[in-house]
Amino acid sequence: MTVRVVVVDDQPTIRLGLRMILEHEDDVSVVGEAGTGAGAVDVVREVRPDVVLMDIRMPDGNGIDAVAALVAEPTLAATRTIVLTTFHDEEYVVAALRAGADGFLLKDADPADLVAAVRRVHAGDQLLDPSVTRHVVDRYVRLAEAADATRSRTATPAARHVLERLTPRERDVLVRLATxxxxxxxxxxLALTEATVKSHVSSMLTRLGLTSRVQLVVAAFDAGLVRPAGERPTGEPDASTCG
Incomplete structure (x- = not known):
């Protein structure tokens, strides 16, 4: 099966470089490009790719707005979005996470990592580079806490309700996803099959009304099931020790 990709970046040289890397692979094909957020939405609607590589900072509609627009399209439910970022884009990445991006990849990632990321997110797998994901989610939690100085260090009643809607096995799966x-x-x-893990993830997304695995991990942090690096969740094992 060929993975159909749309590349979005406002710099033509970067788009060309990404295209050359991806099309070197027999099972990946670049089916469209865009240099603006608005253009990205138009192209994706037209060609309906499997995966979108989305830059954040672009003219005429940024990548965050484009991600939100794509997530809102029911006909594009099968299209997955990888946000291309740097560690200097933390606030932008948090906004993209809220908008429903499926994963994150550093712009200076090795070509092999880029190709692997496309294949993994197309397969419905986990959130790409764990160091990037953990860094971004840690930042997300800290920003949320800074916005509300009175927020408890433990889960709020509303967040605990999220955990109450999950089975013990789903919670086990979620802790490991968060790492x-x-x-x-x-x-x-967990001595499960991969198909069973995917089934648990799908069930959690449906039950919690979420659209991506990134949002699922954020829900785990907000609910206190896992905490930013170096902090232990109340009444739960440290996620960094799992797996």
Whole structure:
């Protein structure tokens, strides 16, 4: 099966470089490009790719707005979005996370990592580079806490309600997802099949009304099931020790 990709970046040289890397692979094909956020939405609607590589800072509609627009399109439910970022784009990435991006990739990632990321997100696998994911989610939680100085260090009643809607096995799966583990790694740690792990993830997304695995991990942080690096959740094992 060929993975159909749309590349979005306002710099033509970067788009060309990404295209050359991806099309070197037999199972990946670049089916469209765009240099603006608005243009990205138009192209994706037209060609309906499997994966979109989305830059954040662009003219005429940024990548955050484009992600939100794509997530809102029911006909594009099968299209997955990887946000291209740097560690200097933290606030932008948090906004993209809220908008429903499926994963994150550093712009200076090795070509092999880029190709692997496209394949993994197309397969419905976990959130790409664990170091990037953990860094971004840590930042998300800290920004949320800074916005409300009275927020408890433990989960709020509303957040605890999220946990109450999950089965014990789903909570086990979610803890490991929050560390950046792949479906295969979660399956091995919990003695499950990968198909069962995917089923649990799908069930959690549906039950919690979420649209992406990134949002699912954020829900775990907000609910206190896992905490930013170095902090232990109340009444739960440290996620960094899982798996």
């Amino acid at each position: 950046g583990a792949t479906n295969a790694e979660v399956a091995a740690a």
